Amino acid sequence: MKKTKLAVWKFSSCDGCQLSLLDLEDELLEIAETVDISYFLEASSRLKRGPYDISIIEGSISTPHDIERITAIREKSKFLLAVGSCAVFGGVQALRNYTLPGEYQQVVYEHPEYLSSLDASSPVSAHVKTDLELRGCPPNKRQILEVLTACLNAKKPDLPSGSVCLECKRKGIVCVMVSKGIPCLGPVTHAGCGALCPAHDRGCYGCFGPKETPNTASLSAWISGKLGMSREDVLQSFRHINCYALEFCLESIKHEPKDSSERPEPD
Amino acid sequence: MHFIIERENLDRLLAALQEHGRIIGPRITENTFGHRDIASSQDFPAGWTFEQDGGFFRLRQRRDPSLFAYTVGQDSWKKELYPPRSRLLSLQKTESSFSVTPEKSSSEKVVFFGVRPCDLAAIQIQDIILIQGPFADPEYSRRRENAMIVAIECTQPAATCFCASLGTGPGISSSSDYDLALTEVLDDGLHYFLVRAGTEQGRAVIAGLGLAEAPEQNIIRAENLVQEAASRMGRTMDQKGIKQLLYDNHEHPRWDQVARRCLTCGNCTQVCPTCFCHSVYDRVSLSGKEAERFRSWDSCFLLDHSYIHGGSVRVSSRSRYRQWITHKLASWIDQFKVSGCVGCGRCITWCPVGIDITEEIQAIRQSDERGCNA
Ligand code: SF4
Ligand code: SF4
Ligand code: SF4
Ligand code: SF4
Ligand code: SF4
Numbered sequence: 001m002k003k004t005k006l007a008v009w010k011f012s013s014c015d016g017c018q019l020s021l022l023d024l025e026d027e028l029l030e031i032a033e034t035v036d037i038s039y040f041l042e043a044s045s046r047l048k049r050g051p052y053d054i055s056i057i058e059g060s061i062s063t064p065h066d067i068e069r070i071t072a073i074r075e076k077s078k079f080l081l082a083v084g085s086c087a088v089f090g091g092v093q094a095l096r097n098y099t100l101p102g103e104y105q106q107v108v109y110e111h112p113e114y115l116s117s118l119d120a121s122s123p124v125s126a127h128v129k130t131d132l133e134l135r136g137c138p139p140n141k142r143q144i145l146e147v148l149t150a151c152l153n154a155k156k157p158d159l160p161s162g163s164v165c166l167e168c169k170r171k172g173i174v175c176v177m178v179s180k181g182i183p184c185l186g187p188v189t190h191a192g193c194g195a196l197c198p199a200h201d202r203g204c205y206g207c208f209g210p211k212e213t214p215n216t217a218s219l220s221a222w223i224s225g226k227l228g229m230s231r232e233d234v235l236q237s238f239r240h241i242n243c244y245a246l247e248f249c250l251e252s253i254k255h256e257p258k259d260s261s262e263r264p265e266p267d
Numbered sequence: 268m269h270f271i272i273e274r275e276n277l278d279r280l281l282a283a284l285q286e287h288g289r290i291i292g293p294r295i296t297e298n299t300f301g302h303r304d305i306a307s308s309q310d311f312p313a314g315w316t317f318e319q320d321g322g323f324f325r326l327r328q329r330r331d332p333s334l335f336a337y338t339v340g341q342d343s344w345k346k347e348l349y350p351p352r353s354r355l356l357s358l359q360k361t362e363s364s365f366s367v368t369p370e371k372s373s374s375e376k377v378v379f380f381g382v383r384p385c386d387l388a389a390i391q392i393q394d395i396i397l398i399q400g401p402f403a404d405p406e407y408s409r410r411r412e413n414a415m416i417v418a419i420e421c422t423q424p425a426a427t428c429f430c431a432s433l434g435t436g437p438g439i440s441s442s443s444d445y446d447l448a449l450t451e452v453l454d455d456g457l458h459y460f461l462v463r464a465g466t467e468q469g470r471a472v473i474a475g476l477g478l479a480e481a482p483e484q485n486i487i488r489a490e491n492l493v494q495e496a497a498s499r500m501g502r503t504m505d506q507k508g509i510k511q512l513l514y515d516n517h518e519h520p521r522w523d524q525v526a527r528r529c530l531t532c533g534n535c536t537q538v539c540p541t542c543f544c545h546s547v548y549d550r551v552s553l554s555g556k557e558a559e560r561f562r563s564w565d566s567c568f569l570l571d572h573s574y575i576h577g578g579s580v581r582v583s584s585r586s587r588y589r590q591w592i593t594h595k596l597a598s599w600i601d602q603f604k605v606s607g608c609v610g611c612g613r614c615i616t617w618c619p620v621g622i623d624i625t626e627e628i629q630a631i632r633q634s635d636e637r638g639c640n641a
Binding site for chain 2: 158
């Protein structure tokens with residue numbers, strides 16, 4: 001039987017998602033034996049031409065060239081899996097979507113005139129159809145393995161829905177928000193990480209993005225009213241890694257300073 | 268018959284119980300509270316209590332050495348009897364077919380030490396569903412058989428407790444299903460426990476220790492402490508006609524109000540000691556040669572919970588909150604001849620935004636009585 005051809009592609013990103021894949025140390029050999037890793041620059045310089053059975057996409061679409069590449073990759077991939085906050089929601093670099101075009105570039109680069117980038121950083125799904133998306137910054141390597149396994153065995157992948165709280169409770173972690181007053185985005189954040197942050201005694205910062213029907217307004221009212229979080233901090237909580245995810249974006253806008261002159265300059 | 272055991276002899280009781288199995292009880296570790304292994308009476312949270320309210324839980328120091336002057340924390344015994352996640356079976360591919368290996372059920376003997384009256388009632392409710400019901404769960408039954416229950420009456424109720432109004436606490440009735448029941452008394456420098464046995468196993472433990480029968484005045488003292496606790500309950504829930512109340516108010520505007528606050532996070536269902544919903548899922552190895560089937564706790568606050576062909580039935584938060592409370596307090600009675608709520612208050616404390624089941628019922632009841640339900 002012909003091996004399944006797998007390709008891994010990088011767009012605007014930090015490489016963390018690819019590292020999650022490489023971090024599957026115990027399974028990596030078996031993966032390499034089972035599938036034909038046809039394109040994975042971070043792992044091997046042996047490159048094969050498409051078409052590919054599975055393409056894993058890391059990173060957001062942030063340059064005109066990115067749009068050309070993702071369109072071409074979509075055409076030669078049967079199954080397109082977007083992984084990580086950048087590919088799924090536009091990533092932390094989508095913070096620039098909240099500024100005037102070129103505002104960050106002026107601050108960061110000495111010669112912004114050499115850059116060719118889009119005004120907004122956007123998710124893969126804004127440009128081509130994705131077949132499945134795995135959230136997280138970084139994504140959970142177990143979930144990536146689960147999707148690969150499911151593809152190879154024609155099985156429905158087991159990916160939890162609902163809030164991080166459900167995973168938190170099943171792990172028996174005592175809620176950090178209720179027992180310590182630490183603000184936590186777990187109740188509005190999509191499950192999948194296994195409640196990593198509460199397990200280490202800190203609040204979830206929402207890296208898996210909004211869960212199904214997230215009630216961000218109610219949580220904001222609680223963390224500001226009861227837990228005393230400042231308006232600016234509530235804004236920052238939602239305008240963070242998944243700042244361009246619809247529900248988090250809308251919530252963050254609600255906490256913008258009322259008077260536009262109060263708006264902080266990007267530093 | 269009541270017996271008496273002094274605080275300084277409590278370790279003798281623990282030693283006797285250790286003969287039966289691993290003791291699990293209330294303990295503070297790493298600044299949090301939960302059910303953990305107990306090696307000696309030093310492990311109990313001496314001099315601690317809890318402050319609880321909607322969405323609020325804090326450990327507080329007391330000025331006495333009491334070991335059990337608090338109520339329930341986040342953990343319930345459901346975690347031991349009906350684990351959050353368990354493997355049901357494994358499958359191996361063979362040459363022409365596959366073989367099935369069912370999961371070996373737990374044979375470990377355990378002692379649940381410090382089971383509160385509400386939790387004792389909750390265990391009995393889960394027994395009705397998971398042992399006596401038409402869908403008996405063999406693993407639950409095994410774990411239940413292997414567990415010895417040492418219950419303890421409550422003398423320091425929390426602000427979130429309402430067992431008194433449901434008749435599930437703060438005392439333990441002799442018809443309850445416990446092996447031993449304790450009451451802690453601190454009096455003028457005296458620190459002792461009253462002990463009762465509910466089973467042969469419990470009686471054997473008492474006999475083995477050679478405990479003295481409790482004098483009448485100590486029994487009365489303990490009963491008074493429990494009665495006082497009943498009058499200091501932080502919350503109440505009026506059970507009168509509750510089933511019909513909820514059935515009659517499916518379209519009450521209160522559901523919209525609570526839905527604006529509810530995060531549909533599902534915490535309430537996870538901490539509730541009687542909720543039993545679960546989902547089943549499969550894991551397959553990369554090679555496809557091995558597979559495993561798991562079960563894990565589920566919640567009616569998930570869209571998936573009501574997913575049928577074509578989509579989810581309960582899409583709005585309103586309908587999901589209504590399902591939770593209507594099942595707990597109304598249709599549960601039709602299904603199992605008992606309420607699904609024991610008044611432990613966990614769903615109030617551990618709701619991240621402090622939604623209060625007693626307050627919701629009260630609001631619906633008040634407007635129902637005024638006859639202005641929609
Ligand atoms: S710690 Fe956070 S994720 Fe865990 S239950 Fe509490 S609010 Fe939810
Ligand atoms: S707890 Fe929240 S921030 Fe932490 S890894 Fe999970 S989703 Fe990301
Ligand atoms: S509904 Fe709430 S108060 Fe009632 S038993 Fe469940 S967690 Fe306890
Ligand atoms: S209240 Fe919800 S989670 Fe609990 S048993 Fe009923 S349907 Fe299941
Ligand atoms: S009532 Fe509270 S704990 Fe339950 S789902 Fe709603 S917000 Fe979560």
